[in-house]
Amino acid sequence: MSTDPVSRYRRFSRAVTSEVGALDHSFLGRGRPLGTARVLNAIGHGRCEVAAIRDYLRLDSGLLSRLLRSLEAEGLITTAPDPQDARARIATLTEAGAAEFRAYEEISDQRATEALARHPRPEALLAAMDLVASALGRDRITFDEVDPRSEAARYCLGEYYAELARRFDTGFDVSLSRDPEATDMIAPRGSFLLAMSDGLPIGCVGLKGQGGPLAEIKRLWIAPSARGLGLSRRLMSEIEARARALRITTLRLDTNSALPEAVALYRNSGWREIDRFNDDPYPDHFFEKNL
Amino acid sequence: MSTDPVSRYRRFSRAVTSEVGALDHSFLGRGRPLGTARVLNAIGHGRCEVAAIRDYLRLDSGLLSRLLRSLEAEGLITTAPDPQDARARIATLTEAGAAEFRAYEEISDQRATEALARHPRPEALLAAMDLVASALGRDRITFDEVDPRSEAARYCLGEYYAELARRFDTGFDVSLSRDPEATDMIAPRGSFLLAMSDGLPIGCVGLKGQGGPLAEIKRLWIAPSARGLGLSRRLMSEIEARARALRITTLRLDTNSALPEAVALYRNSGWREIDRFNDDPYPDHFFEKNL
DNA sequence: GTGATTACCTGACTTATGTCAGCCATCATG
DNA sequence: CATGATGGCTGACATAAGTCAGGTAATCAC
Structure with a gap:
């Protein structure tokens, strides 16, 4: 039966997979591929060094370089050499990039708000989510x-x-x-x-x-x-x-x-x-x- | 600060995104693209009708057709017309397909077991996971x-x-x-x-x-x-x-x-x-x- | 300075994923 | 049996994602 620990873990995994997939899908609505959107978000969240982004998103150096270039072409970011080490580069959001980042943030906030509103006992749900997040991020x-x-x-x-x-x-x-x-x-x-x-x-x-x-x-x-x-x-x-x-x-x-x-x-x-x-x-x- | 409900929801979301991503990544280890592996899993879990798979995985008709063909070429599934309605088709795992499906199941079970073993209080974690899964799957x-x-x-x-x-x-x-x-x-x-x-x-x-x-x-x-x-x-x-x-x-x-x-x-x-x-x-x- | 290393970029690929129109066989209906 | 609808398949594309071998400039070790 499905009441053993492994089945329960996997049921959880299935439940959140569809949530995660839905969020990813709603990111697509802004007409930009997911990979590019993720890079923009990483920069918005303060990961400016190219190496840090690559590390965080586990992207190939060449691929990330291209994604950065496409964000640059869109006028959402600018890149400049790191003053500490001119080999490394720092990405920063432009005005337009910050606005676009906020739009993605808005989507995420919106989805979170809706999910919480659907639940009659949000405090209990959040307590459980905190526990899971703390355990997984231990x-x-x-x-x-x-x-x-x-x-x-x-x-x-x-x-x-x-x-x-x-x-x-x-x-x-x-x-x-x-x-x-x-x-x-x-x-x-x-x-x-x-x-x-x-x-x-x-x-x-x-x-x-x-x-x-x-x-x-x-x-x-x-x-x-x-x-x-x-x-x-x-x-x-x-x-x-x-x-x-x-x-x-x-x-x-x-x-x-x-x-x-x-x-x-x-x-x-x-x-x-x-x-x-x-x-x-x-x-x-x-x-x-x-x- | 990040103690408001939306931030907590989003922290949870980030935590499980990386879990989900890691599981997907480990599926790649069997040398088959993720989409194909997902189709195989859907069939293994009893979703045999092509329409049911398409619906579940939200795939385009043409794309799914090709994925089925590639599984067929690998000798993992066979397809046959539905006896009820010869327009529809039913996919079934071959011997090899069943073995491959079990291998994917094994990966999932393995990951679940490891994640639970890492946690000093698995029962509390599972209770929280059950709560979240029940709420999301309400x-x-x-x-x-x-x-x-x-x-x-x-x-x-x-x-x-x-x-x-x-x-x-x-x-x-x-x-x-x-x-x-x-x-x-x-x-x-x-x-x-x-x-x-x-x-x-x-x-x-x-x-x-x-x-x-x-x-x-x-x-x-x-x-x-x-x-x-x-x-x-x-x-x-x-x-x-x-x-x-x-x-x-x-x-x-x-x-x-x-x-x-x-x-x-x-x-x-x-x-x-x-x-x-x-x-x-x-x-x-x-x-x-x-x- | 020299040579090795590092950080990133570029070009040239391959593969995966997604979309669309049109096709064919089957089915429901009268 | 004609008609239109349905379910799936195929071909032709387009885009996204990932890989890899150089290449350049900056930095480091000596």
Whole structure:
């Protein structure tokens, strides 16, 4: 029967194949072959170096060269030698090219909007899509150091606070907690890392320092769609590396027994439990680790 | 930022595009163009009539004709006029064609197995994939009348019982419940319907009759991945239509307040609550509906 | 500087894909 | 059995996509 894992995976594959095919087909509507349209889109999305485009679209050097030439003939792009390395070339959209790129973007947005509108439960569908996308794109997750006041960081923190509010019996009010000053989580005092998966922030962690050898780990959060991928462990080891680079020798953190995954993670990754070191109302577990 | 619904949909779309592309690419490994391979696969999956293949793959009549000819030349298929209508033609795999088809199947299975093995939480990934596939394939859901002892029906019933066991405080033991005789759920006494989505059973409902004008609705179940699509309502109206066709005039059912979605569904789709009509230990709500 | 390497381009192909008009055999209808 | 419709095939094209062997200019290693 078709309820075994492989059949289910293949059913998924069939379902999305027809979606993907339909999107490709609607791209044809602008009177340009698909390959050319894809190159235009790659450039629009900021892949300007010819080598980067070739790599991304897995195109033969000769073929890409011709596609670029045809876009150039249409007046949609211009190419110029890379000032760093005059052998390489950089493609940029012209005015007309940017307009054409926006038109393709519009098609994609339109299709997405329609697909979501057809579904009575878009939030559930999107949660499932996030999970699938995070799983399939697992190897391309990057860790970016950002300002904790940036939009993406604030998004993660908002999701984190909302989750604490759901999971703590008492709810969670960030103003009652010792909210770290943002500047304590920026180099050289500290750090703030985002886990990014193809543009979507799916996790974060903060390192709050005071300039001395002692610092605190704060705000470890993984998006529900990215749980089970071993991401928290990777985020923690990444932030520990940043701490070492900042000459921090001792890390502390506090957490709550309502977050058993977190407690378990710290217990089996080299942290030892210590006495309460602050009077924050929420935490009930305290850990320390020497680097 | 990229956390709005459209961006999330498009991120998903990008993620699966590269998966789909990779599968297509691996099909090329058998030294046959993709179009030809697709035709072979369509035939292998039971689409024998030339018109059906053309329709499914959205191919031009002339192009398909040529692809069929090239498969014929390779000795992978034979074509013969349809005995019903000698204008139409039927394609069938030869021995070699069947072997080649299996090789393509093997590639797909292999890729699915590898993708699942890469993931530390395949069950969660598959649940999300089921949800997405059911949502995208929503318009192609069919309702099939089957024997309740068939493999697909038994799968649904098993899932149904397991869910009851999880949701009832007391657990659920099917042997304590008045399990309908399978023959009571087969025409002409009753009926058993499966909701099928591209080969996967995603819901069921039974009509248990005794030959008279009174019958009972049993075993309404929707797979978690297909909830929120309005499927239970469609299954119910479908089974009511079958009941009418069997000259049944009054329907009854029992359910449990641990299944509030079900209770709500019955309340707002024409059922009225009645007194207990059996001594089954599990139900605590009883409904009736005149057809 | 010399020679090797790199990044891209061009020309000359091949193959794949798609389109269209016209053909023939068959079928439905009266 | 004449008529028109249908289903598939063929020939003649056109375009898209992919491959490969040079070629040129810039860069790198020494």
